[in-house]
Amino acid sequence: MFEAKTPKLRVVRPSGVGSDVAGSRGAELKDAGKGRWRDRPSYSATYAREWRDLCAFLRARFGPGPPDPEDVAQQAFFKLGELEGAERLESPRAFVFRVAINLMLDERRSQARASRTLDASAPLLALDSEETPDLERTLIAKQQMSLLEKVVQGLPERHRQYLLANRLEGQSFVAIAERFGVSQSLVRKTVEEALAVCQRALIHGTADYRGLSRERSRRS
């Protein structure tokens, strides 16, 4: 089965090359050290823990490929390994998931573009329109991003905190619950409400904060 499959390349494994840390196996440097992610013990721990989950997820979400889910997972872990310690802004798990999903989406877009270009029945204009969709895309993306910023700024504090802790720091709902001393179900519900507000706002082009729960310290 694909879950049991090991990576084809080993570049993302801790290499020990040019590293001041890799030599000392037992060093409990965890997340404290400098240097690249792939030179740290927590990197192989993440790798061991998340590899199967990520590959299985990519396969379920995007199908068997191409691109091959394992290849994309491989690239995502490679990027994590390349990060400097100080660059760590989110949990490694969230990082590899986010990067792998984006890689898949990018790959799909370029595939779609290539097939459009090769399609003989496509209007001639499409041939030199490579730049135009991107420009348009960038414009739309900018508009959407600024709307989203406004929406998030307008969220109640609890909703904004939990949402950003998950989105920017990649914290799991369990970790957020521990951090703020609330129940996991409250975190989950809060982020769900915040996401729903963002979804509605992007569809309707305007923010609507109805339906947000007000309890501040409910525990389950």
Added chain:
Amino acid sequence: MEPPIIEDCRVNEAVDPDSPIGKTARDWVLAVAGEDFPPERSRLLGAWLDADPLHRRAYEQAESVILMLGGLRASPIAGSIGRPAVRPIARWRIPAMAAGGLLAACLAIVVVTLPAPAYETRAGETRLIALSDGSQVTLAPASSLRAASRWRPRALSLERGEAFFVVAHQSGQPFTVQAGDATVRVIGTRFNVHHGAHRGVRVEVEQGAVQVLDGDQDRAVTLRAGQTAVADARGLTVGALARSDQAGEWRQGRLAYDDAPLAEVVADLNRYSQRPLTIDSAATGRLKVTAALDIAQADRFVAELPRVLPVRLAPDGRGGRVLVAVDPKRPPERHAP
């Protein structure tokens, strides 16, 4: 990497995020974003996505919003948005938060220690109780029933007396009644629990099924409709109801005993009468009684006891009566000269 955008942001193409499919899609996206996502879960997600093209579209739309939110990191305004969540707590806020936390803790203690609902009946009083989960209890006279805690309305304790339960079904939420050392566990049924002072606990089932566990919970019997069980010092004994459709006959004003100790009968009678009846000794209490009586006729029944048992009735000097043993070898009182 290209900036993520919503592909189908026009209203006619977007799946309503508040529709059932939109909500399920959001649930999936959130599970990937914030929960453990082992391969088993991925398989379920894949099956859901493949089930309907609309599922996939709804998922992709929710996912694109989640990805865009991650993109706030790179935005110039991101600092001001991101800071409150990321920034270490300002020093002056710590004492304030500590005070707030203390207050919250005090409130929590008050809430937690609020007494659990308790129901009591006086002698002769019967009460019909509607529990918050929809179950109903008929509490017999001189009985006491309480919930294990405010948060667990379906875990009850019958501290003394007798009660008949009509349990509302709630899947995954067992209804339990603790009586002495015995526990009765139920899923939607009608049954009676009698917690006598002298003869352990008697359970009668009118409808459905209940499980009765004795003290250390290593013995359990499952009772079906029409069955009865007694849990006492000797363990669990299963029997049959005299009338299979009639558990908790006391509700119709009838009491029935099959080889029951006199002490139990007297304890029951006292729950219905304002005039106390006592027994002179434990030995007298162990005398066996088989009888059926109408609660309204309890006084007559008591008056008849000396005719069937080696006892006599005497005033106790405080307005009540006492059953006194008579030597079985001597002729009963009424034959005395």
